[in-house]
Amino acid sequence: MAAIKVHGFHASTATNMVLCCLNEKQVEYDFVLVDLLTGAHKKPQYLALNPFGVVPTIQDGDLTLFESRAILRYLAQKFKGQGTDLLGSTLSEEALVYQWCEVEGQSFNPPVSTIVSQILVVPRRGGSTDEAAVEMNIEKLGKVLDIYEERLSKSKYLAGDFFSLADLQHLPHTHYLVNACGKGDLISSRKHVNAWWEDISSRPTWQKVAENMKVN
DSSP: OOOEEEEEOTTOHHHHHHHHHHHHTTOOEEEEEOOGGGTGGGSHHHHTTOTTOOSOEEEETTEEEEOHHHHHHHHHHHTTTSSOOSSOSSHHHHHHHHHHHHHIIIIIHHHHHHHHIIIIIHHHTTOOOOHHHHHHHHHHHHHHHHHHHHHHTTOSSSSSSSOOHHHHTTHHHHHHHHHTSSOTHHHHTSHHHHHHHHHHHTOHHHHHHHTTSOOO
């Protein structure tokens, strides 16, 4: 059976979620670089795979799939019997995994992605960081992390006492927040959030991905 092809970019948080998931599931894959810096994601060859012109996109046999969180669910289901079970073992556990996956997408991602973009991406494109936007989103993110702190005081991981997609989805953006944006105090100042972060970010499956992320 042909290996899954992952069309992506190493600095892309969405790409890195998918790569980490593949590592957790012990699935071999071929990485196809889509160089965002040269605009490869907007060229006809790539747009034929993903009409929105963003990364990642995977090809698994006859299936072409984009949207990173949809890809994660597909991989977690298809390879449920191997590697780390990222969905839980009961319907209730799976429901909690999806609940916290939604929290990441709807409540955590908007402020953290704005912070990372303003501090890292905008200056690299010749712009100036909007400090007011950064501060506003730090406040928003802090309120979300206060809820996480309460949750993680009662369970080791977000969906329960097992590592799941809900935790995995937080890895790329939090990595940049802590290691490249100078905002690690948002994590370290919260005892249970910090313990959770140290746990999930030290997983070998993530370390393998993080080695290729540019944080300088």
